[in-house]
Amino acid sequence: MKVALACILFLSGCAGPQSALDANGPSALALENLIFLFVAVCGIVFVLVMGVMTWALLRRATRPPGGLQTERSMGRVVAGAVVATFAVITFLTAASFYATASLDRAKANPAMIVVRGQQWWWQFTYLDANPAKTFQTANELHIPVGADVRLRLEASDVIHSFWVPNLTGKQDLVPGRENALTLHASRPGVYRGQCAEFCGLQHSHMALLVVAEAPEDYARWLEAQRGAAAAPVDGDAAAGKLVFMSKPCAACHTIRGTEASGTTGPDLTHVGSRSTIGAGLLENTRGSVAAWIADPQTLKPGNNMPLVPVTSEELRQLSAYMRELQ
Known part of the structure; x- marks a missing residue:
């Protein structure tokens, strides 16, 4: 069953490195177990319903319709099904409540x-x-x-x-x-x-x-x-720092240890140490950084970073500076 469900989620784009079926923490494990519980219970209910429906169809085909006794029997069956449905829903609701409560562990600890x-x-x-x-x-x-x-x-x-x-x-x-x-x-x-x-x-x-x-x-x-940003040692990076400070970049971003103290955009003090840029949009390489600076609206339309006019030389220097901010 677990393999089948994993295949379903893979086809929907939810498997791989980001998957609720690869739990690596207590909260995720509780939710993973809840998923399999729901699948198991719903699978059992489906099999029972299909079995009862098949039995009823076959029985009706081989036996003539009954009288009052048959109606009473069917009434008891329906009443039993209603009670069973209520019990199953109550059980799943309780299981979901306790699993959800695990998301907020360590409530007494202050936020870090x-x-x-x-x-x-x-x-x-x-x-x-x-x-x-x-x-x-x-x-x-x-x-x-x-x-x-x-x-x-x-x-x-x-x-x-x-x-x-x-x-x-x-x-x-x-x-x-x-x-x-x-x-x-x-x-x-x-x-x-x-x-x-x-x-x-x-x-x-x-x-x-x-x-x-x-x-x-x-x-x-x-x-x-x-720590503050390290002073650039490469010639292009040093020139890139001067370009950064002379352009509107410094008004929107902070680089600790420099005069740049903007709060509109992300803190770039150690941006070179991050794996991606643009919130996972691009791998953090010098070429990607240059492409982003050159035209952020083409790469991510609607974002708050304006197009800052720079020459090709300034772009090369800026990308070098960003990559040195480790």
Whole structure:
């Protein structure tokens, strides 16, 4: 049954690296078990209904219609079916309630990461008791393996929905309201997630990656991300920094350690260390970065990044600078 269901979800585009049938966390495992429970119960009900219908058709073909006694027997059968239906629905509702409750584990723990949905990208703010250690990143969420990570979910514009099928279920991000979710990865890996609530033109291009890594690797990543951007050493990158600061880029983006402090777009302090750009749209290569800067509206129509006029030389220098921001 599990193989058959996996094939069905594969054909619908839900299998592969992003699959609710490849659970790697307690919440995802609870939902996976719930899926198989529903399939099993509904399969049994289907077989019983088809069996009773076949028996009734065959019996009617071989026996003449009965009188009052037959009507009473059928009435008891219908009453029994109603009671059985009520029992099955009650059982599945209770199972669904307890599985859904697992999405918000560790309720007493304060939120460690603020997840803010934007059109059409994800902003992650890593909180710390020391404000100097708080930092932001985008579209790539790092968490330690084996620990509950509390997320505070917010939205800036419209309703979004945070969904990483391998680790947990869906939870909405609603403007003006705070929701919460707990992530827990049982083993290291890179898990793809996405927005699961239609949020506009580029809804399908609003993906994210959750990188679950060993606690010591996560600690090193945190320390590196808290630091300011390194000064460029390559000639093109150094020239690209000057271009970045002289163009409107610095008014929309932040690069810590420089004068760029915009908040409209993603924080680019360590953008070169991310796997993708454009919320999963393109692999993070120098060519992709250059293509994005040159014409972001062709690659992702409707996004908030304007077309900034640059020469081919400036484009080459800017892409070099972005790639050095590790």
